[in-house]
Amino acid sequence: MEKRWTTIHLPGLPRVHDLSPALVHILLSRGIPTDQMHSFIQAGPALIRPSLALPALQSAISQIQRNLERNVRITVVGDYDADGVTASVLLYEVLKDLGATVEILIPDRHRDGYGISPQIVERINTDAAGHHQMIITVDNGANAREAIARALELGMEVVVTDHHTVHTPPEAVIMVNPNNPKCPYVFGGLAGVGVAWKLARELLKVHHCEEKAWDYLDLVALGTIADVSPLIDENRALVQLGMEKIKRNPRPGLRELIKRQLGYRLGKENGGSLSIANGSSITSELGIELSPYDIGMYITPCLNAAGRIGEVQDAVRLLLCQNQTEAAQLADKLIALNQERRRITEQGLKEAQSLLASTKEIPNIICLTLPEIEESICGIIAGRIKEAYQRPTLVLTQTKDRTWKGSGRSVNGFDITTLLPAVAHLAEGGGHPQACGVSLNDTDVDAFLATVQAFGEERITPQQLMPVIRVDLPVQPKEVTLGLLREIKKLEPFGAGWEEPVIGLRRVAVTGGVMGQTGEHLRLRCNRSGLIFKGWHMFSKYRHLGLPSVVDILGRLRYNFWNNRESSEVEILDLRSHRAASNG
Known part of the structure; x- marks a missing residue:
């Protein structure tokens, strides 16, 4: 698939103390002002805002503290993904350390479905055997109106902590959510475990042991990375500090x-x-x-x-x-x-690809019904299809009770949750701009598919579907050195929302060709500097271009170790014939 290359041209590069021109160029092209560059690179505690800046957190702390003093039994209700698991463990450990009677309840994906539900509330109430109960949700609950209402009916106290988009918020309950439209937080990119950590940090502060909060950042790093939350703003520091603890x-x-x-x-x-x-x-x-x-x-x-x-x-x-x-x-x-x-993902992916191969025209939003696959891998398959076709993708499967459940994954530039109101009369759903989950009745599947396709045709433009690669730093082959690679590593941690910088090289005279026994991979060598370029699964594209001897290349820097010698090389993201690029 053709990709669009974009480069931000900087007419004049300012000098910043102790920063190389390459770093300044990358940071400016990504919108980081010069006066914030040093703090951004350091990614230390200074990037983390006070917990009480998160709306409703003070009310949540007061309610939890009151129940701690009364020795009320607390149930932490989490989600079954890594973000929910790490958030559950974090809050459990903190509450336990503070002397609480606390347990973790994470719904079973197949038996209970996602998040807190009326059935989960009834289970907690039965286990309580008449004793007063408090529920704290982590990484779920933002739209659990029915479940929360039932908990309140049973006399339970509830605090909801979540980060998902809010559609049908529960009533008469404290909700700590950076994406609550009624009281949004300045940074909406926190993972569920990030929200839980802010709650825990403030709770520890009440008990005069706030410094212990830093001991739990390993869990925050795990959950934030797993949930593909953007590694910018506070998340950058949370992950950096958490990674240090994991390494140490x-x-x-x-x-x-x-x-x-x-x-x-x-x-x-x-x-x-x-x-x-x-x-x-x-x-x-x-x-x-x-x-x-x-x-x-x-x-x-x-x-x-x-x-x-x-x-x-x-x-x-x-x-x-x-x-x-x-x-x-x-x-x-x-x-x-x-x-x-x-193994089962690969099986499901083959089935999905077989369906698409028989499709005459790929729609703007791909929606596949795969009734035999595991519900738990719908999101993975949707993500793989999205990457391959550069289309928002939903994958649905049929459950034992004949209902359909599935997951969606989106491309950059299209918020997949904007689809949910259009199908609200057919399906329940929720999620993030880049990922969502849905459930619907068997009788509504055909209408759901038609509505999704119509929505895609009306709301998605061809420009949104063309992959874009942003060039962070134009360079010459002679400038690609170990020194440049070490400079770029100063911008870690990399991840969603803060990807590794892309370098762009124009008019590079190369020799080389196929690499590896399968004939799939590409290896090129710059004729003048000897710089090596490697492209995984890219030889077919190079051959399609006519095996050009002069190319434009976009890529990322990599270390190469060979014969006890360390050097830098480029992993190819995309390439063009220089003549074709010039003519285009």
């Missing part, structure tokens, strides 16, 4: 998971064989620099797998356990679950 001394369960999942970097087929003592730095022992990419690619999918196809309590137990033997067993179990999740 991760909790036992996380340590075992990292050992196994990342041990391959040391050539170990079984990372569990690595001997890393508790209390030591896992990065120094493994000899790697753990990054948010590693967490999002190899660690949090294992936590998510428990909620998708296993028992979510295994993920909770992994994060809570203090016994190394138990932690190792749980890590092995979650890794096995994730491997199975990957």
Whole structure:
């Protein structure tokens, strides 16, 4: 698919003390003012706003504190994804540390569905056996009007903490949500665990131990990365500080998971064989620099797998356990679950691709009905199809009770939750601008599909569907050095909303061709500087261009280690024939 390249031209580059021109260029092109550049790069506590700046948080603290003083039993109701699990564990540990009688209840994806529901409330009430109860939701509850109403009817006290878009907010209850339209917060990008941490931090402050809040930032980093929340503003500091804690001394369960999942970097087929003592730095022992990419690619999918196809309590137990033997067993179990999740995902993806191959024209919003797949992988498949076709995508499957449930994923530039009001008469749903979930009756499926297609044709423009690559830094091949790579690493952590910078090179004379045994990959070498460019699954595109000898390339810098020699190279994101680009 053709991609549009954009470059922000900066007529004059100001000097900023202690920052290289390359960093200043990247930061300015991304809208960071010169007077904020140093604090942005440092990503320290100064970026984190006072917790009480979050609307309704003071009221929530007062209500929770009152119940702590009365020793009221508290149930933390979470969500089954990694954001919900980390938020549940965080609040549980803090409340337990403060002497509360507290337990975690995370609904089973298949039996209970998403978030707090009237059935969950009834279960809590039954377990309470007539004792006074308090419910605190994390990463859910923003639209649980019926469930909250039932809890209040039963005499329970409820505090909702969430970050999802609010459509049908519960009434007569305290809700801490940065995206509550009635009282929005200055930064709406906090994950559910980020909201829970702000609540916990202020609660610890009431008990004169606010400094303990920093000990829980490992959980905040995990949940924020897993939920693909934007790594800007406060999230940048929360993740940076959380990553430092993970690297320095991760909790036992996380340590075992990292050992196994990342041990391959040391050539170990079984990372569990690595001997890393508790209390030591896992990065120094493994000899790697753990990054948010590693967490999002190899660690949090294992936590998510428990909620998708296993028992979510295994993920909770992994994060809570203090016994190394138990932690190792749980890590092995979650890794096995994730491997199975990957297998069934590939099966479902093949089915989705087969459906699309028989479609004459790809609609602006892809909506697929795959009745046999696991509900838990709908979002993953939707994300993969979205990436392949650059279209907002919904994937639906049929449940045992004949209803349909599914997930949607969107492209940049289109808020998928704007679709939900148009289908509200047919389906229930909620989510973020880039992701949503829906459920509907079997009899409404055809009307739902037609409504989604009509909405896409009316509301989505061709420009929104064309992938855009923004060039952060135009360079010459001779400027691509280890020094430049080290400069760019100062802008970490990278992730959603703060991606690795893209460099652009024009009119590069190259030689090279196919790389790898499968003939899929591309390797080019700059004739003048010797700089290496590698493009995964890109040889077919290069061949389609006519194997040009002069190209324009967009890519990202990478380290290369070969024969004990360190160098920089470029991972290709896109390329064009320079002649074609000039003519275009």
